[in-house]
Amino acid sequence: MNIFERVKQIVADILDIEEEEILSQTYLIRDLGAESIDLLELAVSLNAGFQIEIKDDDIFLRKLRRYLEEAKEKHLDQQAYLADQYPFLSASRIAEILRVLEGGPVLAIEDLVSYISYYQNK
C-alpha cells in the first residue's frame, strides 16, 4: 500500500468517515472538520503506522501564519522562507498554499503524504 492509501485509511478511521471522501487535495480542517483532538490522534497513528517521528507543529503546518509574519518582519521572501521551514513541501505546493490562504486552514492530505515520504527517505 502506498503512503497516500495508508494515510487515507488512518484519517478515515480517526474521523469516522468513508475513505472515498478523501482525496489528495482534500483539506483536513476546512473540508473534513478535523479538530485539534483529531490531529492529536492523527499524529499518534501516523507515528505508529509509518515508524517515523511526527513533529506535530511541522506536519500540521501549525506555525504557518507565524512564519509568514516573521518573513514580513524580516523583509524576506515568503515563499522562500516557508520552503526553509517546510523542506518537505514542493515549491508549487507552497505557491498554492499562499494563493488559498484566505479561505481558511490550508492543511491538505497531500501535505501529510509529502511529510511522510520526505522523512522516510531521509
Added chain:
Amino acid sequence: MKTRVVITSMGFVTSMGTTEHEIMNRFQTDTVGFRFEDDYQGVLVCPVPDFDVRQYTGRLKNRRYLNRGAGFCVSAAIMAAEEWKRSNRLLSHAGLFSGTGPNFDISEEFGEIIRGDRDHSSLQALWMLRFLPNTASSIISEILGIHGENATINTACSASLQAIGEAYRRIKDGYLETALAGGGDSRLSKGGILAYRKAKALLIGHGDPSTLYSTFDEKRDGFAPGEGGAYFVLEALSHAEKRNAPIIGEVCGFGCSLDGWSMTAPEPEGIWGEKAVLHALKEADLQPMDIDLVTSHGTGTLLNDQMEAALIHRIFSEKQPFVISLKSWIGHLAAACGAVETAITLLCMKNSFLPKIRNLKKPCAPDINLVLENHEEQTNLALIQSFGFGGQNSALVVRKWKK
C-alpha cells in the same frame, strides 16, 4: 403538593433484545444467551450478540473513546431519547444521570508489558478517555444536546439504580423538570473476567449453558456476568401531561445506604440494605404490604442471596410479595443491572407477567415468595434492589402507570 415523577420513555440493550416484543418473546420461549467462551475458561457469560454502537450513533468520531460499557450507555440513552427528541425542545435544560463501571479490559487496551515496558505507539493520544467514568455522559450530552444538572455515579453494582434515584430526586425537589437517567456496563473482557475470577465470585461450570445459572438455590455457586444498558426519560408529571407524553410508570421512592462492613461481602443480616429499602418505601408513602413485586438483586452468590432473602422476609413479614431474579435470564450486568432490571420489570408489569427464576430447584429460602414458574399476574408496585461491592445498597419503588 409533592411533585410526582414519571417515566415517559425507555431504551435498553440486553442479551434478550432491545424491544418489548423481543424480551417478552424470550421469556415465553425460555431462550437465554448464556454461553461459554474460549477466552474465559469455564466461566459462564451472557454477552449481547453483535453489539455495534455505530448502529445507534451513526458516524461519530468520538466513538473511539467509548469502552464497551460506555457504548451500552450511549446506545441505550439514544434509544430512550428518540421520542423525547421529537416532541420537545427542552433537551438543553434536561439533566443527565449515568451509572457506569470501570474499564477492566486491560489486556486489550494496553497489550503485553515486557520487562517493565511496552510499545506505546498503539495507544491513542487520549486513551485515558476510555477509562474516565464520565466519557459516556460527555458523549451523550454532545449527541443529544443535554446541558442540565448531572452526575456520573460509580457505586459498583448499585450505580445505575442510584443514577435513576438521583434523577428522580432532582425532579421531585424542583431542580429539574426532566432528566435522562440509567447506565451501562460490561465486564466481558479478559481483564474483567480475571478480576471477578480472582475474587472467586464467578460461576464456573460445564454442560448446557442455559441450565447452569441459578439464584436463590441451595446449590448456587457464584454469578454469571452479562452486559448491557438502559436509560429512562424521567419527567415531572405536569411536564409530561403538558406535552401529552405517553407515560410508562411512576418513580415513587428511592433510598440508598452503605454497609460500612466489608469491601466485597454484604453485611450478613442486610441491616443497612433494609434501611435503603425502608427509606424508598417511606419516600413513596407506602407500607411494605403495598408492594406486589420485588426485583431482587439475586446474584447467585452464597452471601448475597442469603442476606437478601433474610432482608425480604423481615421487611415483608405481613405479606410476602412475589420475588423475581432477572439475573437468571440476563446475567449480572454490574453497574448496569439496576437500570436494565428496572426496564424489564416495567415491561413485566405492563404485560401482567412474572418470569420464573430460571434453574431454581431447591430454594435456599422457603419462607419468601420466589417465582418458580412463568405466570400471568397483575402487579402494580415493584421494588427494585441493587447491592454492590463496597457495601453499596440502593432501592427504587416504581408503579405501573394508571390514569
